[in-house]
Amino acid sequence: MQDQLKKTKKIIIKKTMPGGKMPTGRSPWGQAILAVIIFMVLASAYSLISGLSSQPEQISLSQLATDIGSRSVSEILVNGDTLNITYTDGSEKISKKEAGTALTTTLKNYEVPVEALSAVKINVENDQGFLFWFASLAPILLPIIFIVFFLWFLSRQVKGAGMQAFTFGQSKARLTNPNDKSSRVTFKDVAGAKEAKEELREIVDFLKNPKKFLDIGARIPKGILLMGAPGTGKTLLARAVAGEAGVSFFSISGSEFVEMFVGVGASRVRDLFDLAKKAAPAIIFVDEIDAVGRVRGTGVGGGNDEREQTLNQILVEMDGFEPNEKVIVMAATNRPDVLDPALLRPGRFDRRVTLDLPDRKDREEILTIHSLKKPFAEDVNLALIAERTPGFSGADLYSLMNEGAILAARENRTQVAQFDLIRSIEKVIMGPERRSHLLSQKEKELTAYHEAGHALVASVLPYADPVHKISIISRGRALGYTMKLPLEERKLQSKKEFLDDIAMGLGGYVVEKNIFGDITTGPSNDLQVTTALARDMVTKYGMSETMGPIALESPGGKPLFGTGVGDKDYSEQVGAVIDAEVSKIMNEAMKKAEKIIKDHRKALDAISKRLIEVETIEQKEFEDILVAHGIVPKKKKDIEHQK
Numbered sequence: 001m002q003d004q005l006k007k008t009k010k011i012i013i014k015k016t017m018p019g020g021k022m023p024t025g026r027s028p029w030g031q032a033i034l035a036v037i038i039f040m041v042l043a044s045a046y047s048l049i050s051g052l053s054s055q056p057e058q059i060s061l062s063q064l065a066t067d068i069g070s071r072s073v074s075e076i077l078v079n080g081d082t083l084n085i086t087y088t089d090g091s092e093k094i095s096k097k098e099a100g101t102a103l104t105t106t107l108k109n110y111e112v113p114v115e116a117l118s119a120v121k122i123n124v125e126n127d128q129g130f131l132f133w134f135a136s137l138a139p140i141l142l143p144i145i146f147i148v149f150f151l152w153f154l155s156r157q158v159k160g161a162g163m164q165a166f167t168f169g170q171s172k173a174r175l176t177n178p179n180d181k182s183s184r185v186t187f188k189d190v191a192g193a194k195e196a197k198e199e200l201r202e203i204v205d206f207l208k209n210p211k212k213f214l215d216i217g218a219r220i221p222k223g224i225l226l227m228g229a230p231g232t233g234k235t236l237l238a239r240a241v242a243g244e245a246g247v248s249f250f251s252i253s254g255s256e257f258v259e260m261f262v263g264v265g266a267s268r269v270r271d272l273f274d275l276a277k278k279a280a281p282a283i284i285f286v287d288e289i290d291a292v293g294r295v296r297g298t299g300v301g302g303g304n305d306e307r308e309q310t311l312n313q314i315l316v317e318m319d320g321f322e323p324n325e326k327v328i329v330m331a332a333t334n335r336p337d338v339l340d341p342a343l344l345r346p347g348r349f350d351r352r353v354t355l356d357l358p359d360r361k362d363r364e365e366i367l368t369i370h371s372l373k374k375p376f377a378e379d380v381n382l383a384l385i386a387e388r389t390p391g392f393s394g395a396d397l398y399s400l401m402n403e404g405a406i407l408a409a410r411e412n413r414t415q416v417a418q419f420d421l422i423r424s425i426e427k428v429i430m431g432p433e434r435r436s437h438l439l440s441q442k443e444k445e446l447t448a449y450h451e452a453g454h455a456l457v458a459s460v461l462p463y464a465d466p467v468h469k470i471s472i473i474s475r476g477r478a479l480g481y482t483m484k485l486p487l488e489e490r491k492l493q494s495k496k497e498f499l500d501d502i503a504m505g506l507g508g509y510v511v512e513k514n515i516f517g518d519i520t521t522g523p524s525n526d527l528q529v530t531t532a533l534a535r536d537m538v539t540k541y542g543m544s545e546t547m548g549p550i551a552l553e554s555p556g557g558k559p560l561f562g563t564g565v566g567d568k569d570y571s572e573q574v575g576a577v578i579d580a581e582v583s584k585i586m587n588e589a590m591k592k593a594e595k596i597i598k599d600h601r602k603a604l605d606a607i608s609k610r611l612i613e614v615e616t617i618e619q620k621e622f623e624d625i626l627v628a629h630g631i632v633p634k635k636k637k638d639i640e641h642q643k
Helices: 002-015 028-052 061-069 103-109 114-118 130-166 194-208 210-215 234-245 264-278 306-319 360-370 382-387 394-410 418-430 441-460 495-505 507-515 524-539 572-599 601-614 619-628 636-642
Strands: 073-079 082-087 092-096 121-124 174-176 223-228 248-253 282-287 327-333 351-355 467-471 481-484 616-618
Touching (some): 061 073, 061 082, 061 092, 061 103, 103 114, 194 223, 194 234, 194 327, 194 351, 223 234, 234 248, 234 282, 234 327, 248 264, 264 282, 264 306, 264 327, 360 382, 360 394, 418 481, 441 481, 441 495, 441 507, 441 572, 441 601, 467 619, 495 507, 495 524, 495 572, 507 524, 507 572, 524 572, 572 601, 601 616, 601 619, 616 619
Parallel strands (some): 073 121, 223 351, 248 282
Antiparallel strands (some): 073 082, 082 092, 174 248, 467 481, 467 616
């Protein structure tokens, strides 16, 4: 319990600071006390050093007169009423003369012989200069100056703390100035997403020329919601709209509104919209809006939940726009299914723009943009890289190009080659190679047969994608991998393709069971993926003849609307039928894979033997082995004929 209280205390301290940062210094009173202690230590040290320093001996005027008469004094320096006496033997002494009386007059009164006095060099120092007055006033002025500085320092610290309290509810949005050419982004910098850019061009036109729309009675949408998978370029596209229109761009994350105290998020929303209206025309961009825009009434936090207060304020601000307000609100999310319906109604985020994963042509354009500042070798073919990266998002492609450049620099080369980009594809998908992860001879043979089983089943089945590469070099958590890529882009998956994919996924399991007579932990991930796919066929896609056209689960997962995670919308009897159907699909796929392995055992042995020798087989070499054993590789025309 004490540990939990300490943890809670740390969270409270962290969230009460502006921007969610921990305080990095002491409190103002602590700094003031520290300054006083330092001053006292320095003053004590100065007094100690001054006290320990050697002081010249002070003598009386009568003694000085005697010493002058004995001709042992060589020089006297008169500094006000102080006499600095230098003797012929080099020693120094001090004395005091009578105020308002000349030194020679005083010495004559002491009956000093004129001849002896004339032999002494007497110098009079100016006592009216700056140093004289500074030395005279320093004991008074220095304490006063220190007290004034101390009070100023203390008031400054208190004022700073007070200002932080007053600015706690101000917006933390980052402003991109339209005149800043270095950070400006336009549609030319965004490859692909043609439909999304066309949808947003009228927003740009409205921000540039609103009169054309207002004269005809049209109202431009107040809010645009950008939806898409992570890495598809939602934030980049929002910045491009601001760059094309040449307007101010206020960007903030949805989580930056939420604070520990109720009302802070709502205050920041009001401040953000006030800033945008003053800078109009402007764009407000809220990234990850689902952090504050989730469905209300879930029973979490109650009516005073800070997130709900912030969402309410966003709804009010967007509904309070005037028709001629030149402020556009843009937001991005990859979870539109959890947003509150009030956000999506007409008049708020009434325009939704979906950003899909790029197709082959779009991927090539994205790769071209990311390659502008990279020196390429002559063998680089970005079209081939685009073909081998289906399902990659824009962020994945950026990472791919960056990893390729890193691989080239690591090997002390000045140009990025095609081989670097090919390797970076596998690195982005599965992680870096682990060549230090050595396998025993038995494990190496088992892994080779396992991957050969996947590849062979995929090559024989008519609706499975062709194999491009097989490797038994460890990457990430995988001991080996089989890379298969589609011959063409497709948006839809058929039942036959799913069944062949499941059989291909069970190829390694079947090989271990039938060839080695035992099962290892190697196929565990294959079983998880194929079982999940079979369950989706039954519960989501209506591909079960027994269940019929029924969808029992949502594709994006079920949001928590006051229900538990394990709650289901169907009975236990239906659940038993689902389990039976999943088991049936898996068993039929396993029998299909077993028949292929049995019929093409020689091809399996040849592929495995070659894998053990070279560890990696590319597509051409793999297809040569298939042809040698009577298996015809799939070509694009074969796929089109099947469809």
